[in-house]
Amino acid sequence: xxxxxxxxxxxxxxxxxxxxxxxxxxxxxxxxxxxxxxxxxxxxxxxxxxxxxxxxxxxxxxxxxxxxxxxxxxxxxxxxxxxxxxxxxxxxxxxxxxxxxxxxxxxxxxxxxxxxxxxxxxxxxxxxxxxxxxxxxxxxxxxxxxxxxxxxxxxxxxxxxxxxxxxxxxxxxxxxxxxxxxxxxxxxxxxxxxxxxxxxxxxxxxxxxxxxxxxxxxxxxxxxxxxxxxxxxxxxxxxxxxxxxxxxxxxxxxxxxxxxxxxxxxxxxxxxxxxxxxxxxxxxxxxxxxxxxxxxxxxxxxxxxxxxxxxxxx
Amino acid sequence: xxxxxxxxxxxxxxxxxxxxxxxxxxxxxxxxxxxxxxxxxxxxxxxxxxxxxxxxxxxxxxxxxxxxxxxxxxxxxxxxxxxxxxxxxxxxxxxxxxxxxxxxxxxxxxxxxxxxxxxxxxxxxxxxxxxxxxxxxxxxxxxxxxxxxxxxxxxxxxxxxxxxxxxxxxxxxxxxxxxxxxxxxxxxxxxxxxxxxxxxxxxxxxxxxxxxxxxxxxxxxxxxxxxxxxxxxxxxxxxxxxxxxxxxxxxxxxxxxxxxxxxxxxxxxxxxxxxxxxxxxxxxxxxxxxxxxxxxxxxxxxxxxxxxxxxxxx
Numbered sequence: 001x002x003x004x005x006x007x008x009x010x011x012x013x014x015x016x017x018x019x020x021x022x023x024x025x026x027x028x029x030x031x032x033x034x035x036x037x038x039x040x041x042x043x044x045x046x047x048x049x050x051x052x053x054x055x056x057x058x059x060x061x062x063x064x065x066x067x068x069x070x071x072x073x074x075x076x077x078x079x080x081x082x083x084x085x086x087x088x089x090x091x092x093x094x095x096x097x098x099x100x101x102x103x104x105x106x107x108x109x110x111x112x113x114x115x116x117x118x119x120x121x122x123x124x125x126x127x128x129x130x131x132x133x134x135x136x137x138x139x140x141x142x143x144x145x146x147x148x149x150x151x152x153x154x155x156x157x158x159x160x161x162x163x164x165x166x167x168x169x170x171x172x173x174x175x176x177x178x179x180x181x182x183x184x185x186x187x188x189x190x191x192x193x194x195x196x197x198x199x200x201x202x203x204x205x206x207x208x209x210x211x212x213x214x215x216x217x218x219x220x221x222x223x224x225x226x227x228x229x230x231x232x233x234x235x236x237x238x239x240x241x242x243x244x245x246x247x248x249x250x251x252x253x254x255x256x257x258x259x260x261x262x263x264x265x266x267x268x269x270x271x272x273x274x275x276x277x278x279x280x281x282x283x284x285x286x287x288x289x290x291x292x293x294x295x296x297x298x299x300x301x302x303x304x305x306x307x308x309x310x311x312x313x314x
Numbered sequence: 315x316x317x318x319x320x321x322x323x324x325x326x327x328x329x330x331x332x333x334x335x336x337x338x339x340x341x342x343x344x345x346x347x348x349x350x351x352x353x354x355x356x357x358x359x360x361x362x363x364x365x366x367x368x369x370x371x372x373x374x375x376x377x378x379x380x381x382x383x384x385x386x387x388x389x390x391x392x393x394x395x396x397x398x399x400x401x402x403x404x405x406x407x408x409x410x411x412x413x414x415x416x417x418x419x420x421x422x423x424x425x426x427x428x429x430x431x432x433x434x435x436x437x438x439x440x441x442x443x444x445x446x447x448x449x450x451x452x453x454x455x456x457x458x459x460x461x462x463x464x465x466x467x468x469x470x471x472x473x474x475x476x477x478x479x480x481x482x483x484x485x486x487x488x489x490x491x492x493x494x495x496x497x498x499x500x501x502x503x504x505x506x507x508x509x510x511x512x513x514x515x516x517x518x519x520x521x522x523x524x525x526x527x528x529x530x531x532x533x534x535x536x537x538x539x540x541x542x543x544x545x546x547x548x549x550x551x552x553x554x555x556x557x558x559x560x561x562x563x564x565x566x567x568x569x570x571x572x573x574x575x576x577x578x579x580x581x582x583x584x585x586x587x588x589x590x591x592x593x594x595x596x597x598x599x600x601x602x603x604x605x606x607x608x609x610x611x612x613x614x615x616x617x618x619x620x621x622x623x624x625x626x627x628x
Binding site for chain 1: 338339340341342393396415417422423424426427430431434437440443444450451453454455457461
């Protein structure tokens with residue numbers, strides 16, 4: 001699948017998301033459409049559709065589920081933005097900032113409700129519904145762990161991997177799994193695709209954490225400040241802490257976040273942590289592709305898309 | 315079913331809710347159990363179980379769904395308490411007050427996730443899942459309308475009935491419907507039971523709104539202040555406004571809430587609105603029982619319980 005085809009698919013998804021919730025209370029419809037008109041890359045529904053396409057040459061059966069998944073993802077963003085006190089998302093003012101916290105809580109709840117309503121209305125099979133619901137609970141638990149870690153001085157690598165598996169990977173693995181479950185694939189294939197997704201989800205998250213420290217804010221298009229100042233345990237912090245248990249305490253004595261980032265970068269380069277991180281990312285990608293090497297795909301669309309995501313540098 | 319049997323059933327529900335979420339992140343498990351140990355009357359799961367019992371003489375098949383319903387109900391309470399800035403719920407400090415808003419948002423999300431996970435794990439049929447999900451969306455929309463009405467000067471009776479049907483009645487009707495759907499009842503019976511629930515839900519809400527004005531805070535065990543000061547459109551307010559379009563504006567000039575309540579009471583009695591409200595409650599109960607008159611119940615447990623709820627005066 002060419003880049004142009006991805007762009008066409010994104011446009012189709014955007015157009016359909018724009019029409020999906022129009023007959024509800026005016027306040028919900030307005031905020032729903034505000035959120036869904038954000039400039040997200042629609043990675044999760046694309047993963048669902050491209051999985052179906054690579055397995056079965058088409059995606060008609062998984063299309064409604066793909067839309068539900070994107071709405072679910074956006075529900076998590078709206079609530080996370082309240083919890084993390086973020087002001088911008090995809091270049092737009094967040095809901096709780098533009099309106100208020102009650103509005104943001106309620107539209108998040110309604111988006112979640114709408115997403116599972118889409119699934120039941122489309123009469124999907126029980127395995128698909130189960131996969132969706134399991135990811136939902138995992139995401140909540142991952143977010144809880146992420147918040148717990150903010151107040152922990154020291155977090156092990158395994159605790160971190162468990163947290164990002166729940167918080168990030170499930171929302172990558174489930175969309176891929178559902179691309180196969182909506183066509184009633186053999187369960188061994190669905191399971192392998194799910195595990196493929198868990199591994200690439202971890203690679204993505206580590207890559208994101210790494211870029212957050214190594215890029216300038218302009219490239220990353222995101223404030224670098226909030227995560228570090230909140231005490232978030234990102235992968236570079238985990239590794240720095242492994243070498244020096246008092247690392248986070250030390251850097252947080254500094255109040256200038258740009259200086260903090262420079263200190264982290266210097267410490268990482270000195271201890272070759274950049275090399276270690278790149279190796280870890282490769283390890284997870286290798287693990288991921290191992291899971292699916294026995295699957296007979298009819299085309300390379302899914303793999304090409306994942307490789308494209310792998311190469312992104314912002 | 316005697317009162318003692320209801321109490322035994324409540325104890326069983328409480329014990330099982332206490333065990334249902336123990337292996338998650340510590341912060342979630344703690345808040346989950348804090349919320350579920352609240353002194354709720356478990357009306358919704360009781361409605362589910364008693365519907366099954368009155369139709370089929372047992373409730374084993376609907377039991378897990380009944381627990382899921384109580385968890386769903388408590389999710390709505392946790393998020394509503396944030397939105398309405400309430401400090402107490404069932405005599406306990408609310409989650410956002412005891413911890414903070416992010417904690418309350420997240421535990422609400424996790425409770426919702428847990429409730430639909432219970433349903434999928436128990437492998438319920440699609441009709442049951444659909445009924446559950448429809449109620450979830452209705453509750454969000456009802457809450458949105460309730461918030462919209464706070465800023466509206468004038469709300470019609472029909473707008474009010476639509477709002478409480480979504481906000482309150484669906485979470486009465488769905489539990490009753492699910493008591494029958496978990497046993498694959500004929501769809502005409504499930505539909506009639508659902509409509510029965512919508513009507514008694516409206517009767518309950520009007521009764522609550524009425525008691526809120528007519529009772530002293532001691533009896534109602536709830537702060538009377540917040541609803542009126544927030545500009546909530548409860549049924550007495552709707553009827554007062556129907557007679558005098560500027561009624562709410564006028565009373566809110568007064569800053570003393572006790573005095574406001576006395577003014578409302580006086581206005582209601584002068585215009586015989588108390589009689590009108592009692593008539594409306596009776597009308598909805600009559601409508602409700604009409605829906606189920608053709609259903610062959612094996613016992614009176616459901617009807618006795620609903621009649622008991624009807625008679626409550628606090």
